[in-house]
Amino acid sequence: MDLQISVFLLFLLFTAGHSLQCYECDSQTNSCADQKATTCPAGSSWCRSSTAATLVGGITTKAMSKGCDSDCQSLSLNYGSMRTTYSCCNTGLCNRQDPPDPVPNGKKCYTCDEKNCSKPLSCSGDEDRCITLSDNVEGLIMLVKGCVSKNLCETMASVKNGQSISCCEGNLCNGAQIAT
Structure with missing residues (x-):
């Protein structure tokens, strides 16, 4: 009986230790200086970083978001007055850096x-x-x-x-x- 409990506890420790962690933030300033590490919920296997920039009347507004995602694709869209990018990665805390400006x-x-x-x-x-x-x-x-x-x-x-x-x-x- 002690062996079964030991195996069960070992299993719990093993699965808890392998939960994906990602940085999380929502910012309207194109900077996630206040980002915090979070443990992703079950089913999330990606860390995501997204940026959105909108140009209206000569003024550019930028926003950034980071977090966990269950289905993520890296992509980019640019309509001239609006640009959105998503970056995805799947290792612990891999979304720490803000995405670079597009080249x-x-x-x-x-x-x-x-x-x-x-x-x-x-x-x-x-x-x-x-x-x-x-x-x-x-x-x-x-x-x-x-x-x-x-x-x-x-x-x-x-x-x-x-x-x-x-x-x-x-x-x-x-x-x-x-x-x-």
């Missing part, structure tokens, strides 16, 4: 402003596709263009929600056109 990769895609969709946009990091997304919202056609990573493009194309989504690989392959 241009030489790829170019078109993006839209309030007048047209003929402004070239420099892609960065793993953004290796151009995307065109259009949606009919109460009779108005909403058109968005930019750079995207391959895995995000594949995910978006499989979950369309009534939107028209297309991705292409060549420079400026998502075509310039007038916004409506």
